[in-house]
Amino acid sequence: MKERGLLIVLSGPSGVGKGTVRKELFSQEDTAFEYSISMTTRKPREGEVDGIDYFFKSREEFEKLISQNKLLEWAEYVGNYYGTPVDYVEKTLSEGKDVFLEIEVQGALQVRNAFPEGLFIFLSPPSLNELKNRIVTRGTETEELINNRMKVAKEEIVMMDAYDYVVENENVLFACDRIKAIVTAEHCRRERVAPRYKKILEVE
Numbered sequence: 001m002k003e004r005g006l007l008i009v010l011s012g013p014s015g016v017g018k019g020t021v022r023k024e025l026f027s028q029e030d031t032a033f034e035y036s037i038s039m040t041t042r043k044p045r046e047g048e049v050d051g052i053d054y055f056f057k058s059r060e061e062f063e064k065l066i067s068q069n070k071l072l073e074w075a076e077y078v079g080n081y082y083g084t085p086v087d088y089v090e091k092t093l094s095e096g097k098d099v100f101l102e103i104e105v106q107g108a109l110q111v112r113n114a115f116p117e118g119l120f121i122f123l124s125p126p127s128l129n130e131l132k133n134r135i136v137t138r139g140t141e142t143e144e145l146i147n148n149r150m151k152v153a154k155e156e157i158v159m160m161d162a163y164d165y166v167v168e169n170e171n172v173l174f175a176c177d178r179i180k181a182i183v184t185a186e187h188c189r190r191e192r193v194a195p196r197y198k199k200i201l202e203v204e
């Protein structure tokens with residue numbers, strides 16, 4: 001039987017740079033994760049494509065997915081639903097591939113319950129001022145939404161201790177290197193836990 005892949009969860013406050021770091025990671029040749037595209041009821045931003053950035057759903061469609069247990073986790077975040085399709089995650093892990101989720105904190109804590117063996121990484125901003133500066137500079141949210149996201153961000157930042165690792169996103173490439181190093185170390189740890197010595201001793 002094929003060994004299951006690793007579930008990697010990258011989480012952190014809005015605007016910290018999760019999407020930027022994820023896109024950089026996936027553009028690098030030595031990255032071998034599969035990205036799980038989330039479902040959301042948020043309206044697409046300019047340039048966002050259905051089925052690439054998100055699966056965009058109506059509230060009714062999303063609530064139906066919840067009632068059918070089609071989501072590994074879901075959360076209502078600043079007025080919209082966001083969730084992870086369970087079938088894709090299960091199928092991909094069972095094929096032995098690592099799955100990468102980029103989700104907010106309430107959802108990450110739900111995944112922690114369902115997959116305690118997952119790898120949980122919190123991406124932190126250098127400071128609250130820099131976080132606000134990044135959301136404002138991105139230019140995708142109204143002032144009211146930015147304030148709401150900043151309010152939630154303060155609650156999320158105090159949850160960083162619930163994660164296995166905290167990576168500061170001061171520099172995107174540096175953050176990517178750290179995440180890749182963490183994933184590699186986690187694979188080595190799992191191989192050590194598995195009865196690997198038997199395989200080595202068998203050869204003689």
Ligand SMILES: Nc1ncnc2c1ncn2[C@@H]1O[C@H](COP(=O)(O)OP(=O)(O)OP(=O)(O)O)[C@@H](O)[C@H]1O
Nearest residue numbers: 013014015016017018019020134138169170171172
């Ligand atoms: N290390 C960094 N230094 C400076 N700016 C950054 C850095 N990382 C990301 N940014 C910028 O910060 C803004 C927010 O980044 P991004 O959209 O990736 O955040 P996010 O955490 O995915 O946000 P959300 O959770 O709202 O989707 C973008 O304009 C991005 O270019």
Ligand SMILES: Nc1nc2c(ncn2[C@@H]2O[C@H](COP(=O)(O)O)[C@@H](O)[C@H]2O)c(=O)[nH]1
Nearest residue numbers: 014038039074075082083084102103104107
């Ligand atoms: N719990 C979940 N959170 C998710 C998921 N997909 C994205 N997100 C997070 O929501 C916020 C807002 O995203 P935005 O695209 O509107 O800026 C952000 O923290 C995302 O990481 C998900 O499937 N589940």
